[in-house]
Amino acid sequence: MSRKKAARGKGGGAAPSAALPPAQGTGRAAAAAPRGSSATAPELPRNGGAAAGRPSLSSSGEFYDLAFKVMLVGDSGVGKTCLLVRFKDGAFLAGSFISTVGIDFRNKVLTVDGVKVKLQIWDTAGQERFRSVTHAYYRDAHALLLLYDVTNKASFDNIQAWLTEIHEYAQQDVVLMLLGNKVDSAQDRVVKREDGEKLAKEYGVPFMETSAKSGLNVELAFTAIAKELKHRSMKLPNEPKFKLHDYVKKEVRGSGCCRS
Numbered sequence: 358m359s360r361k362k363a364a365r366g367k368g369g370g371a372a373p374s375a376a377l378p379p380a381q382g383t384g385r386a387a388a389a390a391p392r393g394s395s396a397t398a399p400e401l402p403r404n405g406g407a408a409a410g411r412p413s414l415s416s417s418g419e420f421y422d423l424a425f426k427v428m429l430v431g432d433s434g435v436g437k438t439c440l441l442v443r444f445k446d447g448a449f450l451a452g453s454f455i456s457t458v459g460i461d462f463r464n465k466v467l468t469v470d471g472v473k474v475k476l477q478i479w480d481t482a483g484q485e486r487f488r489s490v491t492h493a494y495y496r497d498a499h500a501l502l503l504l505y506d507v508t509n510k511a512s513f514d515n516i517q518a519w520l521t522e523i524h525e526y527a528q529q530d531v532v533l534m535l536l537g538n539k540v541d542s543a544q545d546r547v548v549k550r551e552d553g554e555k556l557a558k559e560y561g562v563p564f565m566e567t568s569a570k571s572g573l574n575v576e577l578a579f580t581a582i583a584k585e586l587k588h589r590s591m592k593l594p595n596e597p598k599f600k601l602h603d604y605v606k607k608e609v610r611g612s613g614c615c616r617s
């Protein structure tokens with residue numbers, strides 16, 4: 358991978374989403390990106406750039422060996438922005454709900470089995486009116502985290518429609534994971550864990566329940582994705598096969614226990 362600085366997202370376009378605090382490497386892609394345009398972040402090769410074998414420099418000045426694009430999708434209000442802020446900054450965006458406008462991205466470099474993997478994480482707006490913007494970004498996503506809110510039945514019922522949309526717009530080989538968020542709100546839960554597990558099994562996707570508020574399983578969700586993508590792109594000869602489903606089953610924490 359040639360030594361390059363990941364381009365910053367350009368400003369401009371509609372008002373940037375108010376939900377993400379200004380931060381290093383925040384890409385503020387124009388909310389109404391022209392149909393079919395690629396993101397304002399650099400295009401990332403399908404294999405994450407494994408071929409070059411030399412580290413690159415991310416916009417936050419961190420070296421990385423591989424880079425992948427991950428998208429957060431799901432109904433408005435399920436917790437996509439909060440999950441990203443929890444993962445990136447280790448904080449919970451409490452207070453009033455500020456809906457994402459258009460799309461935003463944050464970068465985070467994590468180390469997976471000694472390899473530095475940069476995740477360029479796209480936080481999409483769940484509101485229907487931004488759906489056409491989101492469609493333009495599916496094309497080069499390497500992985501998708503599909504969220505519903507365990508306290509909101511409609512967000513779970515809409516998962517089928519999200520899966521149809523993903524099937525239509527995303528690549529065949531996209532890595533997909535289903536997340537039931539807000540599991541800390543036990544008293545308000547209306548979607549049982551078994552319902553999520555059953556749906557995930559039906560579609561053959563890994564599943565876990567998370568909480569952006571407590572942090573439960575948030576690190577695990579992104580680490581599992583990074584491991585899967587790294588193993589796909591760097592098939593080292595004597596490396597044991599990585600099985601995403603098995604890894605998630607082994608590592609996932611129940612909502613009854615401590616933080617992730």
Ligand SMILES: Nc1nc2c(ncn2[C@@H]2O[C@H](COP(=O)(O)OP(=O)(O)OP(=O)(O)O)[C@@H](O)[C@H]2O)c(=O)[nH]1
Nearest residue numbers: 433434435436437438439456457483539568569570
């Ligand atoms: N209890 C609890 N509340 C959460 C959690 N995650 C998000 N919330 C709250 O749910 C509301 C919506 O969260 P967001 O992250 O903004 O939702 P979103 O999916 O980004 O919504 P859009 O940007 O409109 O698509 C906010 O008031 C958050 O505080 C969680 O894990 N637990």
Ligand SMILES: [Mg+2]
Nearest residue numbers: 376438456457
């Ligand atoms: Mg949001």
